[in-house]
Amino acid sequence: MPAGRWVAAIVSALVLWTGAPVSAEPVPEPDGYRTEDYRAAVPATLKGARVVSTEETVDLWKNKRALFVDVLPYDPKPKNLPAGTIWKEKIRQDIPGSIWLANVGYGVLNKEMETYFRDGLKSRLGDDRDRLVLFYCQKDCWMSWNAAKRAVEWGYRAVLWYPPGTDGWMAAGQPTQRNVPWGF
Structure with a gap:
């Protein structure tokens, strides 16, 4: 079978197996932040950060060598819901010992969310910008990419990004x- 047809067969098999389209083309790393379609294929790189594999992530966790930061979005129960409204709280299972800084991975952060993000990092790192800090979310989620990029821009010098997130971990x-968002 010619190489092109072989690659097409593998991509087709992955689509059938995962139920999601798979791109054979690498995703380019954008200059700015991703501001839409957050659940999509991500780049293999992040300038200023080191991309880590599941094996490396497990080692970092077992040896307590990094601060783990979960950035999965969270929608708290709205205040003043009408009586009788059913609300199902989102339960998050993440990497033990992580701080969950919810909603900090959006491409645009207002001042309140930026302060929440900075304060959350400072609550665990103090002023140490050289300690390993690992950002994750879920597989094919730009939230962790955005958050890690922002930490690099803020001067953190030991930023790690774990693209498979809790999906790869599990x-x-x-x-x-089970975790709850910090500060909510």
């Missing part, structure tokens, strides 16, 4: 724990 049979 697929590797690693433990999770």
Whole structure:
């Protein structure tokens, strides 16, 4: 089978297996932040940060060598819901010991959310901008890419990005724990 047809067959098999389209083309790293379609294929790189594999992430976690930052979005229960409204709280299972800084991975942050992000990092890192800090969300989620990029721009010098997020972590049979967003 010619190489082109072989690649097409693999891509077709992945689409059938995952139910999602798979691009054979690499995703280019944008200059700015991603501001829409946050659940999509991500680049393989992030300037100023180091991309880590599941194996490296497990080692960092087991040896407590990095601050783990979950940036999955969170919608709290709205205040003043009409009586009788049913609200199902989102339960987050993430990497044990992580700080969940919810909603900090959007491409545009207002001043309140930027302050929340900075304060959350400072709550665990103090003024240490050289400590390893690992950002993650879920597979194919730009939230962690945006958050890690922002940390690099703020002067953090040991930023790690784990693109597979909790999906890759759980697929590797690693433990999770229920978490709640910091400061909510």
